[in-house]
Amino acid sequence: MGAMTDSGWRLTEFSPGAGCACKLPLGKLEELLAAAGGGLAPASGRLAAGGELLVGAREGDDAAVVRLDADRALVFTTDFFTPIVDDPYDWGRIAAANALSDVYAMGGAPLLALNLTAWPSATLPMELLAEVLRGAAEVVSDAGAAVVGGHTIDDPGPKYGLAVVGLAEPGRLFAIDQLAAGDTLVLTKPLGTGVITTACKRGAASSDQLAGAVATMATLNAAASEAGRAAGVRAATDVTGFGLLGHLHRMLRASGLAAAVTAEQVPLLPGARELADGGHISGGTRANIDYLQSSVTLPAQLPAALRYLLHDAQTSGGLLLGAPGGGDALLRELAGRGVPAAAIGQVRAGEPGQIVVEPG
Ligand SMILES: Nc1ncnc2c1ncn2[C@@H]1O[C@H](COP(=O)(O)OP(=O)(O)OP(=O)(O)O)[C@@H](O)[C@H]1O
Numbered sequence: 001m002g003a004m005t006d007s008g009w010r011l012t013e014f015s016p017g018a019g020c021a022c023k024l025p026l027g028k029l030e031e032l033l034a035a036a037g038g039g040l041a042p043a044s045g046r047l048a049a050g051g052e053l054l055v056g057a058r059e060g061d062d063a064a065v066v067r068l069d070a071d072r073a074l075v076f077t078t079d080f081f082t083p084i085v086d087d088p089y090d091w092g093r094i095a096a097a098n099a100l101s102d103v104y105a106m107g108g109a110p111l112l113a114l115n116l117t118a119w120p121s122a123t124l125p126m127e128l129l130a131e132v133l134r135g136a137a138e139v140v141s142d143a144g145a146a147v148v149g150g151h152t153i154d155d156p157g158p159k160y161g162l163a164v165v166g167l168a169e170p171g172r173l174f175a176i177d178q179l180a181a182g183d184t185l186v187l188t189k190p191l192g193t194g195v196i197t198t199a200c201k202r203g204a205a206s207s208d209q210l211a212g213a214v215a216t217m218a219t220l221n222a223a224a225s226e227a228g229r230a231a232g233v234r235a236a237t238d239v240t241g242f243g244l245l246g247h248l249h250r251m252l253r254a255s256g257l258a259a260a261v262t263a264e265q266v267p268l269l270p271g272a273r274e275l276a277d278g279g280h281i282s283g284g285t286r287a288n289i290d291y292l293q294s295s296v297t298l299p300a301q302l303p304a305a306l307r308y309l310l311h312d313a314q315t316s317g318g319l320l321l322g323a324p325g326g327g328d329a330l331l332r333e334l335a336g337r338g339v340p341a342a343a344i345g346q347v348r349a350g351e352p353g354q355i356v357v358e359p360g
């Protein structure tokens, strides 16, 4: 692993906005989905082919969910992006953990996955793509699921991801609109993958800093999701391209509530703060700051690096969960499974979607 792969190819040179920082900005996505209109959302939950749609396009949640019977629901999601690191094996692992994460963010467990693959076969060796697929298959297998097929196109920009089907219990789903006033907000991975991978593209991150980011991005949110289920959590999402504050804003808006976040409590990856100070800010992060301007109140004395990191476009970030009361039961379940986690704020009544950041 490192800035240069063994083959000498720098995959990130094929990537204008690395990983989830290449997601369409939230404002543009919302306009698009509004323009595409009702065709994306069936009028009723009953599906013509059978089953009941519990979560669909209307909810804008991490994945769609269809109830099969009283005890079982299918979870559907897909995610793909451009190279986030130069090492193809690591890119595959990260892309897989990221795609599987939306199933965990609904409280489900992955069952099957399909590879979504775009590759410039005349420019980049196919051996690198094989490494991407090998890394991803390992992570899918660690998740207890299997890669059962895929689709591959020739494309000047390499892209990779998965379509995933998972299983969940209909009565124990996590949804973005289920936060309650008084919930404690718990985050299960440190922030900073956007800053570190952006710095890495510019040759400014150390190999240790990159290794820290890769390790967290390749980590499954499986144990965090299990802990959430064990603690009776009802509301969760995964933190990706819209950053911590962007994803929190979406949960709050959907739940009709506001929140306070304590900047000092938010865990950061080693090196993230220094590299944010150094100005290694992705375009996706800047889009998040613009979009959230009227929804987020920041303290005047908040250091610029922290402001960037709270908006930092994450790839394969942690789960953001709403836990009843002080969140002690959830924090215990997480600690018992070895998941590093922090209570970072509180949900409260207020104008839907508004976030006040407090210094400490
Ligand atoms: N092209 C599209 N057509 C229909 N729905 C879309 C499209 N793109 C995004 N969405 C929906 O918009 C919502 C937000 O998209 P987003 O990609 O942020 O969700 P996500 O899958 O949770 O992302 P992530 O994988 O980064 O966690 C989701 O409900 C998603 O299904």
Ligand SMILES: [Mg+2]
Pocket: 061, 062, 102, 105, 237, 238, 239, 240
């Ligand atoms: Mg998600």
